Amino acid sequence: MLTIERVTKVFGANTAVDSVSIGVDRPMMIGIIGRSGAGKSTLLRMVNRLTDATDGAILFEGRDVTALRGAEMRRWQSDCAMIFQQFNLVPRMDVVSNVLHGTLNRRSTLATVFNLFPSEDIHRAIEILERLGIAEQAPKRAEALSGGQQQRVAIARALMQDPRIILADEPIASLDPMNAQIVMDALCRIHEEDGRMVICNLHTLDTARRYCDRVIGMRDGRVVFDGTPGQLTTGAARDIYGAGADFSEAATSTEIGALDRGGAGTSGIREAGASV
Ligand SMILES: Nc1ncnc2c1ncn2[C@@H]1O[C@H](COP(=O)(O)OP(=O)(O)OP(=O)(O)O)[C@@H](O)[C@H]1O
Numbered sequence: 174m175l176t177i178e179r180v181t182k183v184f185g186a187n188t189a190v191d192s193v194s195i196g197v198d199r200p201m202m203i204g205i206i207g208r209s210g211a212g213k214s215t216l217l218r219m220v221n222r223l224t225d226a227t228d229g230a231i232l233f234e235g236r237d238v239t240a241l242r243g244a245e246m247r248r249w250q251s252d253c254a255m256i257f258q259q260f261n262l263v264p265r266m267d268v269v270s271n272v273l274h275g276t277l278n279r280r281s282t283l284a285t286v287f288n289l290f291p292s293e294d295i296h297r298a299i300e301i302l303e304r305l306g307i308a309e310q311a312p313k314r315a316e317a318l319s320g321g322q323q324q325r326v327a328i329a330r331a332l333m334q335d336p337r338i339i340l341a342d343e344p345i346a347s348l349d350p351m352n353a354q355i356v357m358d359a360l361c362r363i364h365e366e367d368g369r370m371v372i373c374n375l376h377t378l379d380t381a382r383r384y385c386d387r388v389i390g391m392r393d394g395r396v397v398f399d400g401t402p403g404q405l406t407t408g409a410a411r412d413i414y415g416a417g418a419d420f421s422e423a424a425t426s427t428e429i430g431a432l433d434r435g436g437a438g439t440s441g442i443r444e445a446g447a448s449v
Pocket residue numbers: 184187188189207208209210211212213214215216376
């Protein structure tokens with residue numbers, strides 16, 4: 174379905190993504206983990222064509238999306254909607270208009286300038302907001318919502334595009350644990366109920382383990398782990414994050430860290446249920 178073939182991205186002297194190959198044969202829920210600077214965002218941005226690969230190919234259902242130009246590229250970009258850590262909503266605009274912006278790719282400039290939306294699109298936007306449990310927020314300005322609500326608006330905007338893939342770059346990194354859970358649950362439901370592929374950059378191991386059916390570990394631009402959450406042992410996590418102090422800092426979540434601080438063992442990750 175999605176094939177990433179020896180994809181490389183070079184920034185000056187720095188190779189951010191180094192010959193990465195990943196094959197996905199069905200719509201999975203994939204978590205990408207790794208230390209800061211490992212190349213996770215750059216990889217997602219290349220899939221969405223926000224940035225161009227230096228080398229390699231990205232094929233979706235056999236078509237090389239790195240070669241698309243103009244309208245075809247924009248169509249691909251709406252087929253793989255992107256969600257960001259900072260939500261990227263228009264703060265002063267109401268929620269439903271923010272969601273309707275997910276249809277911009279297929280609207281005329283004139284309609285866009287006058288903020289004219291077909292009534293069927295407005296109905297669909299409300300339906301999607303209902304599905305995400307935030308329909309009552311529709312008339313409010315985006316900036317008046319909590320972080321978790323804003324991220325659900327961003328997910329609703331993505332769903333307006335009816336995407337085949339949702340690419341989420343650290344979607345819960347700015348949220349408290351409860352809102353993080355609500356947002357991850359929403360992404361899981363979209364994956365399970367709609368059959369959409371979700372690829373999520375995550376910075377905690379336990380989130381990847383809990384929500385994803387496949388975990389990809391990146392280190393220094395390369396894929397160093399690709400397997401099921403069950404295969405992600407403490408040893409594998411150490412390979413991804415590197416040994417030493419950095420490991421526990423980068424890899425453990427608040428929840429696992431609390432276990433560790435409580436003296437439950439030498440490795441908080443082991444305590445969280447890794448099969449080692
Ligand atoms: N636009 C850019 N120009 C130059 N270098 C960049 C650019 N974007 C990313 N890089 C570099 O590429 C490498 C990978 O960055 P990237 O943002 O993909 O990492 P990441 O895994 O997403 O990290 P984080 O967990 O901090 O978000 C880093 O060394 C970064 O400094």
